[in-house]
Amino acid sequence: MIELDGSDRPIIIADYGSSEGKNSLDPMRAAIAVLRARASLERPIFVYHTDLPANDFNSLFEVLDTDPGSYIRAERNVFPSAIGRSFYQSVLPPDHVDLAWSSYAAVWLSRIPRQIPDHFFLPCSTGAVRAEFERQAALDWQTFLSLRAAELRPGGRLVVALPALADDRTIAFGPMMDHANAVLSELVTTGLITAEERARMTLASCPRRERDLLAPFARHGQFKGLRVERSTTAVGADTAWAEYELDKDPEALARKRALFFRAIFVPSLTQALRPGRGAEERQQFSAALEAGLRRRLVDCPARIDHLVGMIVLAKQGTE
Secondary structure (H helix, E strand, O other), X not given: OOOOOOOOOOEEEEXXXXXXXXXXXXXXXXXXXHHHOOOOOOOOEEEEEEEOOOOOHHHXXXXXXHOOOOOOOOOOOEEEEEEEOOOOOOOOXXXXXXXXXXXXXXXXXXXXXXXXXXXXXXXXXXXXXXXXXXXXXXXXXXXXXXHHHHHEEEEEEEEEEEEEXXXXXXXXXXXXXXXXXXXXXXXXXXXXXXXXXXXXXXXXEOOEOHHHHHHHHOOOOOEOOEEEEEEEEEXXXXXXXXXXXXHOOHHHHXXXXXXXXXXXXXXXXXXXXXXXXXXXXXXXXXXXXXXXXXXXHOOOOOOOOOEEEEEEEEEOOOO
């Protein structure tokens, strides 16, 4: 349980890697409800949403203002704000944060150590390339933990959720990524993108096994004053498949899968296009990749039992 003093200082929540805010609403609302049960209605709660400077913070604040599930509805002493800075840097002052939350953002590395030959997604690679990515992932995880440990108040908590690998380093999204990889080759053949642009397309995404998340704590039972309270890996709900089992519509399932891929991964792939390409060409690339993936997936409907890792860390208190 988070340690709260009896003062009237603001309670600080940090949302590391907020994106456009939609996925932050439920966790923030749940956290605020628990904190309100322990603190007076007059005590202010500050919520800092952090992401890269290029993030669409306008959409984030629109979501907070208009979404029916917004955590600021019916809350008069909750104050959201945004910080445009990588969480591989210091984001907030030392000993400042009571509760830190990060949903899926920590899967992204601080840098791409090298391009992946003939693919764009690390779990679909092997050998020296994969080893280099995993070394970068281990360094980035330690950096992330060190920075968050400094920013947490004694007695604070850090909760991180992210896509996980199975113990054998496989991932349920692999077949879909292979289909997308084949579509990229088709787009080179048709001339929509160049071979050079395709070669630069590598995602900085590196899912980890539970043992990888726990590795910094293995030697001393703690890391930078953080200790593990809970660590789990579970199968995430595949809502698109559940809907398919009801409607038996492979077109609808393929459309949902392709839209998911476009929303999550295509923006990163688009960055590999040459700088001179305009918005229309970039849109054409995104649409063609989505359409090609949808065409391939419609013939092979499959459930995706993706794994979700979650780790809860406590900063040593004042006792």
